[in-house]
Amino acid sequence: MSSSPVKEAAAERIETSPSTMQRIVAVIDIGATAMRMAVAEIHDGAKVRVLDQLVQPVQLGKEAFETRRLSRKSTERVVSVLSQYQRVLREYGIEGTSDIRVVGTSAVREASNRLAFADRVYTATGLHVEPIDEAEVNRITYMGITPQLLANAELSNGKAMVLEVGGGSTEVLIVRSGNVLASNSFRLGSLRMLQAIDLARAGVDRRRALLENHINRTLNQLNEFVRGDSQLNLVAVGGDIRLATRLIVDDWQPGELAVLPTKSLAELTDTVLKMGDDEIVKRFDASFIEAETMGPALLAYSMLAKQFHLEHVYVSDTNLREGLLKDIAVGGSWTAEFRNQIVRSALSLGRRFHFDEMHARSVAELARKLFDQLRSEHMLDNRHEVILHVAALLHEIGMQINVRSHHKHSLYIIKYSELFGLSRSELLQVGLIARYYRRAPPQPSHTDYMSLDRETRVIVNKLASILRLATALDDTRTSRIREIECQTDGKRLMIHVPGVRDVSLEQIAMKQQAGLFRDVFGLSVMLRAGET
Structure with a gap:
């Protein structure tokens, strides 16, 4: 070593x-x-x-x-x-x-x-x-590979599966025209496959059969995950497939997608699976790290390409470190397009549970405007605005399970769902904000809430209190309040509603919902109709 x-x-x-x-x-x-x-x-x-x-x-x-x-x-x-x-x-x-x-x-x-x-x-x-976690890896992969997808005529207008077979897992993004349709992680990794073979004490003849058996299990899951009959392209990411591509494609230019024929990939895979690690190192000028995982990983890519009847595979030379560097370069901020991808994923989840989309969108937009006009009070950044927006869209998603305690069911659904771009920690924050949009505020007996550190608990409190104001503003579920103007004087938040004569129903709702905001920010809330 x-x-x-x-x-x-x-x-x-x-x-x-x-x-x-x-x-x-x-x-x-x-x-x-x-x-x-x-x-x-x-x-x-x-x-x-x-x-x-x-x-x-x-x-x-x-x-x-x-x-x-x-x-x-x-x-x-x-x-x-x-x-x-x-x-x-x-x-x-x-x-x-x-x-x-x-x-x-x-x-x-x-x-x-x-x-x-x-x-x-x-x-x-x-x-x-x-x-x-997997969500962060997918976010970084999306950042790195999107420019290459949009620069390719076939991929920019079509449907693509971006896939990386790693040591422990396989990460998958389904993208169409630059929009993420779905993302997921599967427990298929080259090291996991090798461990299974070692445990089985398989001989050389049975190694490939065992590998194919493991890969086929994931292929069945992928078929369910992909859905739809539209033509699918495969964009492969990862060190093993990059090494294979450099061995097969002579003129691969840095920063561009390579076109790797499926037949050539299968032939190289067959060759590698018959060789020992030392032989792979000598013949292909590979490192011992690459030699160990190359066979199982290439077999997974090759079987996937055949499963979807693809004549070729696109290969990207982007990697996790380049994505991390780009993330540092933009200060870790989420671009407007990335924010939109997260929102689309949230809307897709809401529709699966038949949520009231018009009300959800109205509340989310009002929450956004409250967040923007109260920046001097909450002192949070744009990532938190996205978390609030998603919580606002999904705050009633638990209605499908039980109306009376739907806020609790909303937390459960959100916590255990897959939303592109949001980590497990961020999903928990979204779920808790939705959980506390009504009724009792956070309590020491609430396990999920107390699992957060103090800083994150404060963030949840701030955003949940803003969400309560937003839901009060659309208490009639008519989306009639679209514009608001917020003013604070150190003791009170005054919300003016221009163009609306009568806000008596919203004032009743605001009186019921403003308590948490007062506790968090020390400001009472008054709602006034605007001048007409």
Whole structure:
């Protein structure tokens, strides 16, 4: 095992113009089989120029997927590699930790002792390890691959499955014309498949049959997930498929989608599955990390292409680290288009439960306007506005189960649903905001609420109190109140409704709903009809 970081092929994705304003940052991805680091310059206009990429092998996935724990030996290995990376970063002028983002994917995320692991890393290096869930991975993948999809005539107007077979899981996005139709994660990973084969003590002849059996289970789930009869294109992402593409496609240009014939992929897969790791390394100039996972991953891609009768597969050279760098470049903010993708996903969920869409949209729009006009009071950012908007759209989704306690059922449905772009933590916040849009405020006996840290509990309180005002403004369910004007004087929030003569019904509802807002912000609420 190498004791020093290994250079990984890096391409400059975006040309940058000379600028006096630049920042050097780094992202580190702690994966199931390797730790990879990318160093980049960020220039004015959120332009990114990759300077360096390094990779070091680790064996986190094998033990995390089998025992659900990361051993002390593996933890110290991670600490050692991070210390090496920090020495490299000092050469680039990165001394502290504010310009370094460290993320852990499936192996770290699934380990039961991930908190102890993160604490040890922090104690030794000062670096915070952030376990990112499937929703965050899909968000970053979407950010990285969307420009390539829109630049391709066939993909920009058609339906595409963006898929990555990783060590522990397979991440899937279904995209049409730049819009995300669905996203999901499947427990199919190259390391998981290899572990199953080892447990079965299968010989060489049976290895492929066992691999195909595991892959077929996921293919059946994918058929249910994809739905629809429209032509589907496959866009493959991931290190294994990138290596295969470089072996087959001679003129692949950085930043562009490669076209990989399914027949050629199948032939390479057949060859690789008959070879040992050492032979793969020598013949294909692969690393030992790549040699171990290459066969199972390529078989999954190949079987998927055949399942959907595809003559070719598109392959993207974007990766998680490039997406993370772009995320840093834009300050972690959600673009307007990404916000719209989240809202579309929420609307799709609401329709599945037959929600009152007109009322939901009215409340969401009023909540947005309240949020915007009360920024000086709540001091929250645009991500929180999206969370509030989604909670407003879905606040009555539990009606389908039980009218009387629908707010509680709304929390349950939202908490356990898949909404593109929102992490499990963010989904819980959305669910709690919907939960507290009516009746009793948060209580110490509410387990989900108390599982949050204090800062997040305060955020939930703020947004739930705003949602209560928004629902009061559309208490008649007629969407007749569309515009509002908010004024505060330090003791009171005055909401004027221009163009509406009589707001007596809304005033009654506001009196019932404004208590939480008063408790959170210290402001009483008055609703007045506007002058006509």
